[in-house]
């Protein structure tokens with residue numbers, strides 16, 4: 001059994017360096033500790049200036065995503081014991097601009113989420129007096145998997161297509177669009193189609209499949225995108241064969 | 248909004264080509280590329296093959312087998328060049344080369360199959 | 365995206381890493397992906413080979429014998445062997461990804477992936493047998 005483990009933590013302090021560097025910290029090894037615990041130990045005892053994001057430390061808030069030994073992980077759900085004897089390399093999420101140390105800039109992601117209109121769109125709202133929109137368990141099950149996303153951006157850090165082209169809408173946002181498209185209460189599929197059927201939408205995806213492997217919530221964005229491609233292609237042929245069918 | 252593209256069409260061709268390639272190519276490549284030349288299985292004679300190829304249904308299958316997998320190649324290769332080599336600025340050229348190649352191959356396949364005596 | 369956010373104006377400078385041209389060589393799973401994509405080259409090669417075979421056939425027995433002769437050269441054997449490996453890789457990855465793209469739901473439950481992939485393999489064996497039967501015996 002070892003007593004300590006070394007963390008190589010990426011530091012980037014824009015006022016003093018132009019490129020990130022690594023700093024080594026030795027932290028006590030505890031088999032119940034996750035990488036986030038080790039970072040908290042560093043912040044509390046070794047260097048209070050270390051910057052990173054976290055909140056729930058139970059895999060719900062989605063703010064603690066970082067690269068751990070080159071793989072995007074929720075640091076609150078990644079145990080130190082997996083990396084014994086170390087060292088463990090902790091870096092900010094890949095493909096995003098770094099603001100400071102382990103914190104990345106996420107405006108791009110936020111804008112993309114918003115751009116797919118992730119809310120229920122109704123052609124006409126029903127008056128309150130007519131009651132709620134009912135949904136059967138089967139209808140719920142249709143999109144439930146895609147609704148589990150916690151916006152941790154881990155899938156973006158796993159996706160080379162996003163890394164290469166920041167215009168690509170990307171896994172989580174596309175899965176989220178699909179989540180609403182498949183919701184029986186939603187009528188916004190057509191409204192979302194224009195954005196989603198651009199090259200930067202679903203067609204930019206080459207089904208690398210890494211997003212699905214990396215997702216801590218089992219959302220399967222890659223699957224969502226392929227399913228949507230199939231649907232969009234079918235629609236395309238339909239509108240081609242029956243031009244009068246679509247508005 | 249942005250351009251509504253031909254992506255659905257080329258993607259459909261890519262997919263159907265992928266399916267045909269997955270099901271048919273390994274066995275044919277095994278027979279004609281390895282088993283027959285190496286004598287593991289006795290190769291069919293000229294006349295025997297010709298009887299098979301002359302059948303309209305075989306020609307149809309062969310046409311599909313040549314054309315669609317070429318579109319499969321075109322699509323994947325286009326994205327590989329596009330992402331793998333990061334040469335997006337050559338986008339137009341790549342598109343013409345890939346899908347153009349597939350179209351030429353398709354025409355060629357049609358011509359050859361049509362002219363089999 | 366185009367919207368500018370006022371607060372980002374006052375940010376200190378960000379660090380943006382450029383993605384290396386060799387990004388696919390840096391991670392095994394990316395490399396595997398590139399191999400899968402490159403299998404398409406061998407698919408295209410196969411089509412070219414078939415076109416040459418068909419062309420030779422239509423030219424008569426002599427040209428067909430000539431191309432068979434070429435197929436026996438070590439170069440052709442090696443090329444075809446490598447192509448076979450790549451096309452097999454294509455087949456396997458293709459079948460295994462099918463459940464992702466086409467999930468099947470029965471009674472509201474999503475069928476396990478293998479149940480969707482397995483019929484593909486069965487069909488593959490059957491189709492291969494039929495093709496072989498036609499080519500060898502037909």
Ligand code: SF4
Nearest residue numbers: 149150152153155215
């Ligand atoms: S899809 Fe998964 S990996 Fe991507 S942001 Fe949502 S929870 Fe995170």
Ligand code: FES
Nearest residue numbers: 056057062064076
């Ligand atoms: S701290 Fe909330 S998900 Fe990790």
